Amino acid sequence: MTDAAPSSAQSWKVTLPCTRAEAEALDGDIAAFALMDKPPVLMTSEATPDDENAWQLDAYFEGEPSPAAIKLLRSLVPSANGIKPVVEQLPDEDWVTLSQQGLEPVTAGRFHIRNLASDPEQPGHVNFLIEASRAFGTGQHETTAGCLQMLDRMRRVGMRFGNVADIGTGTGLLAFAALHLWPNAYATASDIDPVAVDISAANAAANKIQAGKGQGQLALYVAAGVDHPAIATRAPYDLLIANILAGPLIELAPSLCALVEEGGTILLAGLLKEQADAVLSAYRAQGMRLAERMDNGDWPTLRLRKRPRIGWKRPTRLDKQARGEAPGYGSL
Structure with missing residues (x-):
């Protein structure tokens, strides 16, 4: 400010x-x-x-x-x-x-994040300018860098996604990275904080990310968790990213998992090593399995996959009773 x-x-x-x-x-x-x-x-x-x-x-x-x-x-x-x-x-x-001292550019996988316009771009990398602000996600924190590294790895091993959601988007950075990796995807990003959504919109414009609801475009919403009609309407997602805190990750497990299609992926971050077991337990109870874990210092990034159900295909859209709220929690 x-x-x-x-x-x-x-x-x-x-x-x-x-x-x-x-x-x-x-x-x-x-x-x-x-x-x-x-x-x-x-x-x-x-x-x-x-x-x-x-x-x-x-x-x-x-x-x-x-x-x-x-x-x-x-x-x-x-x-x-x-x-x-x-x-x-x-x-x-x-x-x-x-x-601004200490806000040095960050390189995570193929991504190079600059926090000052005066910082030079890194040749051979995907460069984003995310200026320091009240919203979380400038790339400095281990959780954001860990998500960028995991997304980069997922793309390198050939994973493909066509409908992506970033819940608790902060600055919008992870949604931008996903759109770069899968440019034909539909992308949705939300945050409980209206200021964060405004900052994400400004960052999208600065980084030439097109706003909108079509393929290759980013739709932004203010929402507590996933409590927004548009977020449910755009489901099911084959990739959902949530870089928030362990408490709201556990609380949101049923509603987040309900938005992901069978075989789909959830990327979780914002938790400490000692919180990983509790978070994993909450998501395993919703039919998720741990596919990969990447630790960045004390901060793990978890890649989960939704187990296919046996028998007739069941609805995968959000239950009307599951509001997906995490009151009191903002974005990380």
Whole structure:
């Protein structure tokens, strides 16, 4: 989240802890600072991966912030009540460059992910530009990189898919990668967070991914889990990707599996090694089997295949009673 960048001279930063909910509430203009001649630029980030209560607010000021400005800032993050803010003067450098440190380009399989437009493209790779934002999925996290590597491997061994869904899409990156690998597929992507869907749409345009409902196009929806009529209507999918968290993956197992055709594939990520058995148990109960596992540090990526049923073919579309919601969970 940024406004116009302050000048490099005499830039100050104020840092406070916050929750993910507080961070998401800071999107757009902040009325508390509207009357300031030079309002601060607010940026939020995960302080601890996958902990919704461990986020961080960084406020960049042009000039030393006044006690009143710091008081206003504190009012935006009530969870930090009683915690002393970190106030520091930045070196005489461009604060944008400082804030983007650590976001180096990532190569995963055939894909090269740039987070800054100034980063050069990687020859011989599929290059995507996914600028840092509030939505998860810039390629930096092991879960996203693991999914990219698995998708690349699936294509290299000759797998073919014609109807793909990316549930909890974040920045849209995994849906973009799937469309590159299977350019004639129908593609659907959804997220519980409307901001993430807007970011995905902007990223699609920046990476020349065509929006729409036809072959080779990406249809985007705001949905809790798979709770959207269009997602059910476009089923059954032969490839479904869900890079979220272990809790919602388990909760969504029945509704996700109901959307996948017999013999179809589900790609799961966002879980830790110690959570893999519980997640696998939930999906095995829905007729899935583990086809392949790829560990990227502490973060496994699981490729599951839906077992064919014996006897007459049964409906594979979403049960009307299975809403596919995971309230309180956003995209990873």
